Amino acid sequence: MRQLILTALLAVSTVSLADSLKEANTLLDKGDWQAATAMGTALNTSDGFAVAAKATTLGASVSAEAAKRGLLEKAQGYANQAVKLNDENASAYFELARADGRLAQFVGILQSLPLARDIKAALQKAISLDPKMDEGYAALGLWNAELVAKGGFVAFSYGADASQVTANFEKAVAIAPTTIAHRLEYANSLLKLDSTKNKAAALAQLKKAVTLAPVTYWDRQDLAAAQKKLNDLQ
Structure with a gap:
């Protein structure tokens, strides 16, 4: 009986996480990137942090110039956490590459070149996991x-x-x-x-x-x- 209860609780938790992740993506699709970021980080999962990274990177594109770099650096942090929690998550590597790439476009050639190899490596890893x-x-x-x-x-x-x-x-x-x-x-x-x-x-x-x-x-x-x-x- 105890095992059945634990299994049921785990199933409910899994459904809840999936629903929350879906809601975060829905919020992002509507343009509410701040709410999507908050929900993604609250999940404390690899997929959640990947959504947070995506939301923050996209949010930077519609934010004031003075805020862009800080947001992109936050997105890097979220993506790195996504990779740390699951190093087989293709989306985590892609969002790391995306955040790095957008930051590279923003900071200029001298500061962007050191990111170039990291971006390529992350993209190749993402594609290898999800062709x-x-x-x-x-x-x-x-x-x-x-x-x-x-x-x-x-x-x-x-x-x-x-x-x-x-x-x-x-x-x-x-x-x-x-x-x-x-x-x-x-x-x-x-x-x-x-x-x-x-x-x-x-x-x-x-x-x-x-x-x-x-x-x-x-x-x-x-x-x-x-x-x-x-x-x-x-």
Whole structure:
């Protein structure tokens, strides 16, 4: 009887955790990243901290400039805790790479380069754990574009390759063809490599992006950015 009671309590606890995680993701989808962060950290699980990291990173993108760095550093901390609690959690590694990557874009080239290898390693680990992680491939495509755009020596030193930009983004859009962010970042990455040579290909991705239906608050942000970029290029 005692064993049956313990099993039942564990089942209830598991359902409660799953429901809370789902609620945190729902809040994030609506744009309430602060509440999603609070709920994610309160769960004190790897998945919870991964959601908190994602929410805080996305929150930084819509926050005042002065607050961005602090938020991204918090996101790094949440992602590291997610990895610590479960080193087989693909989302934890991806969110660590995402937080590092956004911080690298924010702090400038001299401070961002030391993060480059960590970002790539985290993305490769995430993809190895979940080979169908479309976000991982998109981020790896962007990573290669960022490093190649910084110059030949930098690209060589960190193992970045222009051919891997298209290769990884094509994998991402094949897995998730209706994700607006992938099309937007694909276009941005192509333009980083060669804004003249790749303009037509970038336009094609943007034209596809603006036909896609946004599902979340963040999708709507990406759709607006894609439309603006398309208008600027045409």
